[in-house]
Amino acid sequence: EPEVTQTPSHQVTQMGQEVILRCVPISNHLYFYWYRQILGQKVEFLVSFYNNEISEKSEIFDDQFSVERPDGSNFTLKIRSTKLEDSAMYFCASNVPGQGYNSPLHFGNGTRLTVT
Amino acid sequence: DAKTTQPPSMDCAEGRAANLPCNHSTISGNEYVYWYRQIHSQGPQYIIHGLKNNETNEMASLIITEDRKSSTLILPHATLRDTAVYYCIATGSGNTGKLIFGQGTTLQVKP
Numbered sequence: 001e002p003e004v005t006q007t008p009s010h011q012v013t014q015m016g017q018e019v020i021l022r023c024v025p026i027s028n029h030l031y032f033y034w035y036r037q038i039l040g041q042k043v044e045f046l047v048s049f050y051n052n053e054i055s056e057k058s059e060i061f062d063d064q065f066s067v068e069r070p071d072g073s074n075f076t077l078k079i080r081s082t083k084l085e086d087s088a089m090y091f092c093a094s095n096v097p098g099q100g101y102n103s104p105l106h107f108g109n110g111t112r113l114t115v116t
Numbered sequence: 117d118a119k120t121t122q123p124p125s126m127d128c129a130e131g132r133a134a135n136l137p138c139n140h141s142t143i144s145g146n147e148y149v150y151w152y153r154q155i156h157s158q159g160p161q162y163i164i165h166g167l168k169n170n171e172t173n174e175m176a177s178l179i180i181t182e183d184r185k186s187s188t189l190i191l192p193h194a195t196l197r198d199t200a201v202y203y204c205i206a207t208g209s210g211n212t213g214k215l216i217f218g219q220g221t222t223l224q225v226k227p
Contacts, residue, residue, distance in 0.1 A: 004159070031213055043160060043203075043217040056214055091159045095213050104150070105213055107159030 002026040004108035006092050012114045013082055021077045021111045023092030032075045033093040033105065034067065036060070043091070049075065082115045089113075117216050118143040118206035125222045128198075134191040136221050138204030141185040147208040149180060150215070151189045153200040160203065160217070163189065194225045 005024045013019050025032050034046040047057040049067050066078045075094075079086055089112050093105040121139040128134040140149060150165040164171055164178045166187070171178045177190040191198055203220040 033213070035215075037157075042219060043154070043215075045214050045216065048214055089157060093159070103213065104162035104165065105152075105160070105215060107161065109159045110157070 002106075004092055004094055004106050006090075006108035006111050008111060009109070010112045010114070012116065015084060015115055016081050019079050019082055019113065021079075021090050021092075021113070023075045023077075023108055024073050025075055025092065025094030026106055027073070029094035029096050029106070031055075031095050031097065032067075032069070034077045035091040035093065035107075036088040037091065037110075038085075038088045046077075046090075079113075082113075084115050087113055087115045117208070118147055120204045120206055120218060122202070122204055122218065122221045124219060125224070127224050127226055128191075128194045130196060130225055130227050131193055134189075134194040134198065134223055134225070136189040136191075136202050136204075136223065137186065138189070139186045140204070140206040143184050143206045144208065147206045149178065149184075149187050150205045150207065151176070151178065152203045152205065152215070152217075153198075154203070154220070155197075155200040160215075163202075194223075196225050196227065199223060199225045 007022045032049045037043045047061045048055045064080045068076050089110040091107050091110045093107045095103045095105045118140045148165050148167050151163040152160040154160045166178045180187045201220040201222050
């Protein structure tokens, strides 16, 4: 079964550094998402992306964050200047448009970002 | 999206059916009920969804009450690998698939 793949599985960075988290969504999917989960807390929506533009973003997704689909297969999340509170698991997800409903999201297994 | 309420935790004996309840009393007519689970910090995994009718797939069954104000996810023969946090989410066709996760139910399957 096709999978969403994320790299790296674990990223350690120093405060103030830029990081790029990478995702390869399922090939025929059209909607792409980033979620994050701080240790012990809920899974939180960050951003959705469709047709090469952001379709929705949460309050968490401020100017420090950006997303890009640089080619036909990758979907990236960039954090420009990391803060300690950005430490979390970051999950990428994708789906196809449903017919009258939201087709299920397929999630990757995440990148654990540790900011020191 | 309608608010959902789930018990914070449940236990189930291995091999028995696990019945996970969810209340969504404010659900509107075009909102579906989705169930996902998260096994120990892995990415959430889709299980099943439904609108009005009961649904069954290879993973689970979903029973939705006639008034649609509550539902039950049934894992017919729980295994230790079903130990996870289970999320019930009610969401409509109007959005592109953004999910709002609550705290879910932590299901512990015991030998």
